[in-house]
Amino acid sequence: MTTHVWDYLPEYAAEREDILDAVQQVFSSGRLVLGESVRGFENEFAAYHGMAHCIGVDNGTNAVKLALESLGIGRGDEVITVSNTAAPTVVAIDGAGAVPVFVDVRAEDHLMDTDQVEAAITPRTKALLPVHLYGQCVDMEPLQRLARKHGLAVVEDCAQAHGARRNGRLAGTTGDAAAFSFYPTKVLGAYGDGGAVLTGSADTDRALRRLRYYGMEEVYYVEQTPGHNSRLDEVQAEILRRKLARLDAYIAGRRRVARRYAEGLADLCGPDGLTLPTVTPGNEHVYYVYVVRHPRRDEIIRVLKERHDIALNVSYPWPVHTMRGFAHLGVPTGSLPVTERLAGEIFSLPMYPSLPESLQDKVIDALRDVLTTTARAL
Structure with missing residues (x-):
């Protein structure tokens, strides 16, 4: 499934x-x-x-x-x-x-x-x-x-x-x-x-x-x-x-999922590896989505789907100013360099409070497979 x-x-x-x-x-x-x-x-x-x-x-x-x-x-x-x-x-x-x-936005927190x-x-x-x-x-x-x-x-x-x-x-x-x-x-x-x-x-x-x-x-x-x-x-x-009445419990569940990702994926991070979400000092993150980055995002998503049947999302693949519907604004490509770079690297891992640990482990193990054993193929 x-x-x-x-x-x-x-x-x-x-x-x-x-x-x-x-x-x-x-x-x-x-x-x-x-x-x-x-x-x-x-x-x-x-x-x-x-x-x-x-x-x-x-x-x-x-x-x-x-x-x-x-x-x-x-x-x-x-x-x-x-x-x-x-x-x-x-x-x-x-x-x-x-x-x-x-x-533009900041590269470290996308805000x-x-x-x-x-x-x-x-x-x-x-x-x-x-x-x-x-x-x-x-x-x-x-x-x-x-x-x-x-x-x-x-x-x-x-x-x-x-x-x-x-x-x-x-x-x-x-x-x-x-x-x-x-x-x-x-x-x-x-x-x-x-x-x-x-x-x-x-x-x-x-x-x-x-x-x-x-x-x-x-x-x-x-x-x-x-x-x-x-x-x-x-x-x-x-x-x-x-x-x-259950909102705070939902948030606690999302943070629990985020902690497991951070622990399970920490050794996959680095200059050529994953970049995990950064919590800005003073912020309390609720993890609506768990957005990671990798310069070879599209290949990773493709292999995850083909090999592991994991369908991931990109939030968001097209910056608004690059969309045809907003061409009338006249905002040229290249004018928001951080936004445009992030759009080519970001993707979202499964995130919801009731996410079973078994499915989360499946995602962590699949990412480990793709980023380690198939690194040269990518």
């Missing part, structure tokens, strides 16, 4: 009774849209983060888009972010009518190089959008200083960092707004699409609640445009309420 980077079935087998009870609770409640489950999850997710407001939306992409719109960012405004991210980050900026402006941000600021810049990638946080302190200095908004993309901390502070609690995805693969994942925005501002909260509901505050009366149909589903919200 093929080994994949993610599988929800072991977790579902363990939690099936609770998940089905959540569905039954919603179906028998008499309210299927924006009911008690959404309100309950919003309150509990906000409380987990020590934040005043949480607004449930239909997916993580719209969480970013609506967060920007709620802060008045739109047509022609520039938003500084990174190209080493999932494309939805940039799709959301574009969808809000704004212009993404890219800075936004905050030293490059100030040089990218222009009179049209209205927001900074750091991406807390792979499970750990961008250095937010310098970004906050730049935001205050230049009068910019800060929107955190936390889709991959539920429960991650920097200097003791949870991802999503530093900026003006923070966008989360609950896509099934996430650290806190639903059984379908879902998203949310955290904010400490009552005004931003009110704007977001209008934006997700056609621009309405009362039924049938539009207060403002643009408006969207972007509501978190009641069933997904109730499932997320149940899973939120």
Whole structure:
């Protein structure tokens, strides 16, 4: 049987009774849209983060888009972010009518190089959008200083960092707004699409609640445009309420898997070997994905599939600025050298809390086989 980077079935087998009870609770409640489950999850997710407001939306992409719109960012405004991210980050900026402006990332942790941000600021810049990638946080302190200095908004993309901390502070609690995805693969994942925005501002909260509901505050009366149909589903919200109580346990499980990889692969590292994830000082990594590097990545992935039936993923093989869909931005290849080099070397090993040790050992042993006995063939 093929080994994949993610599988929800072991977790579902363990939690099936609770998940089905959540569905039954919603179906028998008499309210299927924006009911008690959404309100309950919003309150509990906000409380987990020590934040005043949480607004449930239909997916993580719209969480970013609506967060920007709620802060008045739109047509022609520039938003500084990174190209080493999932494309939805940039799709959301574009969808809000704004212009993404890219800075490079750091080779050691793949996160936004905050030293490059100030040089990218222009009179049209209205927001900074750091991406807390792979499970750990961008250095937010310098970004906050730049935001205050230049009068910019800060929107955190936390889709991959539920429960991650920097200097003791949870991802999503530093900026003006923070966008989360609950896509099934996430650290806190639903059984379908879902998203949310955290904010400490009552005004931003009110704007977001209008934006997700056609621009309405009362039924049938539009207060403002643009408006969207972007509501978190009641069933997904109730499932997320149940899973939120287990979030810290999920994170502990991911860290346990990460430790076993680090121990099992340590002797395969070196200048011509694997590069394992680096935890930046001050960060508490939650390992949404376990991303390693090797200069012969493509050959390794091919041999792992052919010889060991292990199908691995690359997060992400194409920097956003190199995609045809963003050619209109005019960002030339070569302008983000670290991002572009990483895109040719990174790949993800299986990572989820219920990953059986036997499958993890299979991956470790297969990598050892490929990197040692077939090194010359590669």
